[in-house]
Amino acid sequence: MNAEIIAVGSEMLTQDRVDTDSLWLTGKLNDLGVEVKQKMIVGDDRDRLAAAIAAALDRVPVLILTGGLGPTEDDVTREAVAQALHRRLLFSQEICDWIEARFKRFGRQMAEINKRQAFLIDGAEALPNPNGTAPGQWIDMPGGMLILLPGPPRELKPMFDDHCLPRLKERLPQAFIRTRFFRAAGIGESDLDAIIAPIYKPYTNPVTTILAAEGDVQVHLRAQCSTAEEAESLVEELGAKILSALGQRVYSTNGDPLEVAVGHMLCARQATLAVAESCTAGLLGGRVTEVPGSSAWFLGGFQVYGTAMKTRLLGLDEKLVDGHGVVSEAVACAMADSARDRTGATYALSITGEAGPESATAGIEPGTVWIGVATPEGVDAKMFRFPSGRSRVRLFAVQTALNLLRLRLQ
């Protein structure tokens, strides 16, 4: 079955905005055996959008629209769909009450303008939005469906998972797709590909895709067969070969990010973690606490960004800092040691480095980062040189610190 996706919003026709919703949706649709045949980005222009919708519905049975469901005059998706389908927009008091209640919960009053979001296309079902004011809309069409989703990913994703996936599964012809998803750390994309290319290249089914972010490489396998057993056996066969070739570089086989994997390991040992962050200044703590329930294993730490903070907050010897320099093995070890000591945590990670763009530390190239690991057995540190770019260096540092701890816990 074929689909098209239309992202609505003039801001996505500028030079700096990319439509990422459609990427996520494509993954979800592919998993259902639905292929995305065409994508479009249309501005906040009702007539143009209505024409695009009508044309797309002539081509494919499944059409998804993202964005343009906000409360302002700019938000034309509802009107454009009504126009394309020659249907009316009907005011829903129920949705209006729901939006109003949502505002009240946050101690605010609903603006008159938000009533626009309470209009449903005739024949549409409202899709609840727990993360925003705009409900989605689901319209069953002859032989297909038209789906309106809000643009913000935090609204779109749960709405699709909770309310569209079940409906799609009911309506779509059964296709048997099985997937495997591995996440690896401590290895770059090309190095990983060099290891596994000889393994996956002979297979056209499953399809293998490799994706990389800062210090994180993902391997996706996707088999599509006429029976579930066949698809399962294909991904199992190739997956096992790839896993064995990658060994302990793989930290997750269920999609969990690194901080979740590390959290499970710490919980299993009833151990806790503290941090001392210089060039990352809190990013590591911020990242691990993105995990709900992380208070079971993360205690806290020290943002020792300024040099004086290393002595002032962590009690490092000024002579040690001056003698070795702030970006050094000795300082990384002392930071981790002190953070562990002062918080009472089982483990502590420290990060001290030069994020750039220019070097603030004589003789230290931007991208140079020392990462310390303090454990009940002692403390040590390792040096890394990450590819340039301030944000990238910091993201790499956080990922690498977590990976060092993971390898220690394994």
Next chain:
Amino acid sequence: MNAEIIAVGSEMLTQDRVDTDSLWLTGKLNDLGVEVKQKMIVGDDRDRLAAAIAAALDRVPVLILTGGLGPTEDDVTREAVAQALHRRLLFSQEICDWIEARFKRFGRQMAEINKRQAFLIDGAEALPNPNGTAPGQWIDMPGGMLILLPGPPRELKPMFDDHCLPRLKERLPQAFIRTRFFRAAGIGESDLDAIIAPIYKPYTNPVTTILAAEGDVQVHLRAQCSTAEEAESLVEELGAKILSALGQRVYSTNGDPLEVAVGHMLCARQATLAVAESCTAGLLGGRVTEVPGSSAWFLGGFQVYGTAMKTRLLGLDEKLVDGHGVVSEAVACAMADSARDRTGATYALSITGEAGPESATAGIEPGTVWIGVATPEGVDAKMFRFPSGRSRVRLFAVQTALNLLRLRLQ
């Protein structure tokens, strides 16, 4: 004048590939006064692409196609354009010789398949490609133009700059574009729109666009006129009205994010900042240090995620914490006070709240956050209820803390 861009290639309909050529082209076109009205991604399917081309040419005078000019059967752009325009493809011996010579230069022999790249649409001019084998094609159309460019950015960009820009400048009516860009905090998208809609609605030129992220609202104005003076005077006129209506909610008129604006203010006063973060656990420190040179004004702080850390690292009175609860005005004030005191910073911000998804603190709803501000004059705290979603609550908290400090510094 209006344009559309079609990116050709099935690989761009997967879940991990984004069309970036169109972003770069959009910047170039906007600079010429050409607006991109719609973008499309079409797979390697000749009929579908031909239909998309024909439809686009009905809508806009300028159509740019990127990709699909390679030598394989997958590369269907030439054939699709010929089909859409009902023109023939003509073999060019000159282009064929040029491709052959290019192969020879790299010590290789031209494959038979590359002859496909030597076909020109009847009436097209070839655009030389010094960085690849696929020439571009330029077709003058009644009142407009159709441009075929290769997909790889290192081939597309110089070809556009060297061969398309001069032709476009000759053919396009001179247009002048001027923009304004405001960023506001401490106000939601709908509330902001309610204030400025009556001001911008009467203007169709400049075009006003409003974008919102967690606690950050952006207002873009863009005027297009036949003289630079006229465009400038239009954005200036509307911009001044909007600015005056929004007052000190606007923190930036040059695109700077909030942390940069706050950094400038602190620098101007030779003041410094420290933080004490509970539910954000480092995100605030991580965000302000994303700014290069932030060490001039950011000292560091405390990640007091676990309750015990508030007494252990910040020295808060256990009775105070137990008596008021960790998410309370008293604790927020004490955290900010202690962070300021222990770091020696001029200002300190504290964040303590319940990020969710479930409440870990009896009687405190997820989304409830207290933010404290310690200054040389004293300390106080304010309570906020942010919309649900763990990440969002934390992002809102960070943005709001920075905004409270900004308002204090103004």
